[in-house]
Amino acid sequence: MDLAESKIVERVIYQPGICGIEGMPTRLHFFHAHPPIMLCAHWHAQIEVNYVMRGSVHYRMAGHDLRLGAGQMCIFWGGQPHRMDASSDDSIYAGAHLPLVHFFRMRLPPAISAMLMGGATMLTSETDCADDRNFPRWRNWANSGDEVKAQHAVEELLLRVERMFMEPYTIVSTDMECKSESASVSPSFGVVRMCDFIAANFLEEIDAVDIAAAAGLHPKYAMNLFRKSTGMTLIKYVTLLRLSRAQAMLINGNDSVLQVAMDSGFGSVSAFNKAFRQIAGMPPSDFRRNVRAAAAGG
Known part of the structure; x- marks a missing residue:
């Protein structure tokens, strides 16, 4: 997590980092800290799990706002631009970013x-003191350097998220209609294999044929399976991973937009500009200038 000192509010703020979730969007990240506010929205290609242990936070999502208080847990798709714009002085949260x-x-x-993939947030208040102990422990074990402990932390977290849907929970969204076709489709091992291959190769020149071959599937079947399981195409997911890395490079480095495009896996600067506009609502150069001006108090 990259922090910067804001000249406007005299408190720490969050900035996307090249060594963080945006710069490495295929890694599993655990966290346990005071959540700093964000001066702008960010995005990353992971499911985010947040558990507020103390205080309160407020999120602005792509389609809805969300306030979380102590003892509440939520999950949402981080591929939608989102921003934590309020965090109480005493707030502490824990959780993880889960690659697909x-x-x-x-x-x-x-x-x-x-x-979730369509932009909804799932929220629950069914938490207890075990969560207060477990979330920090999972983070410590994941970062311990002990592979057995790290794997155990992941398995326990996944089981905890599964349990969320065995107890009362709320769906928070401005659009309750499920736009994806995946309501009747359970993700298969083929989707996991495709995600594995994409995670290892998204900065390279890959296409749907390469991804399908790596999973031992026919290209048309692979594309249909992935779309029904995630609500997006294979190429859209690859593009999102590249855009996640690109935003961190734009903020934390001084490379030209062309160099950022090339280093993020885009074949041309025009393709990069078009994709970036679609998610950020502005060209990469404007995004970089606006974020840096906000951080500097301009």
Whole structure:
């Protein structure tokens, strides 16, 4: 997590980092800290799990706002631009960012996966003191350097998220209609294999044929399976991973937009500009200038 000192509010703020979730969007990240506010929205290609242990936070999502208080837990798709714009002075939260390869290992109701990928947030207040102990422990074990402990932390977290849907929870969204076709489709091992291959190669020149071959599937079947399981195409997911890395490079480095495009896996600067506009609502150069001006108090 990259922090910067804001000259406006004299408190720490969050900035996307090249060594963080944006710069490495295929890694599993655990966290346990005071959540700093964000001066701008960010995005990353992981499912985010947040558990507020103390205080309160407020999120602005792509389609809805969300306030979380102590003892509440939520999950949402980080591929939508989102921003934590308020965090109480005493707030502490814990959780993780789950790449799709981990997310699709869980036994969630297919309709839940569809709504999450469509932009909904799932919220529960069914938490207890065990969560207060477990979330920090999972983070410590994941960063301990002990592979057995780290794997155990992941398995326990996945089971905890599964349990969320066995107890009362709320769906928070401005659009309750499920737009994805995945309400009747359970992700298969083929989707996991595709996610594995994409995670290892998204900065290279890969296409749907390469991804399908790596999973031992026919290209047309692979594309249809992935779309029904995630609500997006294979290429859209690859593009999102590249855009996640690109935003961190734009903020934290001084490379030209062309160099950022090339280093993020885009074949041309025009393709990069078009994709970036679609998610950020502005060209990469404007995004970089606006974020840096906000951080500097301009």
